[in-house]
Amino acid sequence: MEEAAANKLRMYEIGPCEDSYQIGVSIGNHFSDLIKSRLITDTIFNSQLLPFAQSPQSQSLLQSLTNNNSTNFPNYWNELKGLAHGSGVPFLHIMILNFRKEILPFVPKPKSFEDEELMDDCSDVLVVSDAMAVAVHNEDANVALVAHTYLIKATLSNGLCYTAYTYAGELPSCAFGFNNHGLAFTLNSVPPVESEIVAGGIGRNFVSRDLLEATSLEDALTRIRSSLVSVGHSYNLIDVNSRKILNVETASCQRISVHEIGSNPFFHANMYLHLAVDQVHDQNSISRQHRAALLPKESKQDLISLLGDTDDSEYPIFMKGPTLYTLCTAVIDLDKRTLAITEANPKKGELSYVFAMG
Numbered sequence: 001m002e003e004a005a006a007n008k009l010r011m012y013e014i015g016p017c018e019d020s021y022q023i024g025v026s027i028g029n030h031f032s033d034l035i036k037s038r039l040i041t042d043t044i045f046n047s048q049l050l051p052f053a054q055s056p057q058s059q060s061l062l063q064s065l066t067n068n069n070s071t072n073f074p075n076y077w078n079e080l081k082g083l084a085h086g087s088g089v090p091f092l093h094i095m096i097l098n099f100r101k102e103i104l105p106f107v108p109k110p111k112s113f114e115d116e117e118l119m120d121d122c123s124d125v126l127v128v129s130d131a132m133a134v135a136v137h138n139e140d141a142n143v144a145l146v147a148h149t150y151l152i153k154a155t156l157s158n159g160l161c162y163t164a165y166t167y168a169g170e171l172p173s174c175a176f177g178f179n180n181h182g183l184a185f186t187l188n189s190v191p192p193v194e195s196e197i198v199a200g201g202i203g204r205n206f207v208s209r210d211l212l213e214a215t216s217l218e219d220a221l222t223r224i225r226s227s228l229v230s231v232g233h234s235y236n237l238i239d240v241n242s243r244k245i246l247n248v249e250t251a252s253c254q255r256i257s258v259h260e261i262g263s264n265p266f267f268h269a270n271m272y273l274h275l276a277v278d279q280v281h282d283q284n285s286i287s288r289q290h291r292a293a294l295l296p297k298e299s300k301q302d303l304i305s306l307l308g309d310t311d312d313s314e315y316p317i318f319m320k321g322p323t324l325y326t327l328c329t330a331v332i333d334l335d336k337r338t339l340a341i342t343e344a345n346p347k348k349g350e351l352s353y354v355f356a357m358g
Helices: 020-030 032-041 042-052 056-072 074-087 092-097 102-104 111-117 205-213 217-227 284-293 300-307
Strands: 011-017 123-128 133-142 149-156 163-169 175-178 183-188 233-239 245-253 253-262 265-269 322-334 339-340 353-356
Touching: 011 020, 020 032, 020 074, 020 149, 032 042, 032 074, 042 056, 042 092, 042 245, 056 092, 056 102, 056 253, 074 205, 092 102, 102 149, 123 183, 123 245, 123 284, 123 300, 133 183, 133 233, 133 265, 133 300, 183 205, 183 217, 183 322, 205 217, 205 233, 217 233, 265 284, 284 339, 300 322
Parallel strands: 011 149
Antiparallel strands: 123 133, 123 265, 133 322, 149 163, 163 175, 175 183, 183 233, 233 245, 245 253, 322 339, 339 353
16 A cells, blocks of 8 residues: 555554454544544534434334344444444444434425435446446535545454445445455445335445455345345445446345446446436436536546536536535556545545555
8 A cells, every 4th residue: 555645534454353343442432533523513413313313203213223233234233332432422323323314314304404415425437448447436425524534444353354435433434445355336325215215224334334345246246135225325346356347226125226337438426327216306416417428538537537527616526515525536446456545636636545456
């Protein structure tokens, strides 16, 4: 791994750890300041999630989420407990941060908050051709996440090692990561309408945490298929060993669609593109999709420049606020077997980290 001389994004290396609880304790203790700071400044957490979680009408939903996720993923549930213990934050607060997408659809809210729910709009452009095999990802999030993310490099007791971009207080990773099996992923939120959401199912943070331990593309797909999730998600699965990229769209009731990326560059914002699901009309995603279609995609630099595009002042691909920000851009080069992270506009080429994959 090469590290740039100056970067704002902190990284914590941990392990081998004896169990998941100890991983959580260690991360929580190390990043207690960032976790507490996020909870203080996160408007959606304080105005919607926490008041709802403390009300009687939330109890059956929270109990279902607890029962289903702790039963199916006991190790990651223990990791959440360790995260709360290590950070000194109440477990309820850590829990609802990790289930924000599974809880928010059921929170009564004034209309003024509706636009703020889109906390993690992301953009990806993917291609696998004779000339290049590249995935470029913008990690977009609500303003509350600015300066509230970090990198976790963990070695597990079985020898598996993963590196994951992580939101403060959440399981690694609802954003992107890779492991020493040459498997990587990036994620795009997709918004199904409320009638498509199943209350109390498996949380997407638990599925993505599970993907960090996948040993192959087939194993990753099995982990995604087997989870009875509440809401939808789009996964970009990347295997440097087989030189393959898959875009996987999912929804509740174990609905899934897999699209293998080829020589035709594939841009994905925050809409379902190939799985038939009723979804929220998202003008931000539609605008980014249309803009991406107009831009050149002949080279790796073209793809990087595309994700740095700010031509549309209302809905830019590279976001600068006031509500949504591009926190960083990740560039995965399957032929070079590298993952590079830049915290500035990717057009500038200012790298914070470059990791060797596998």
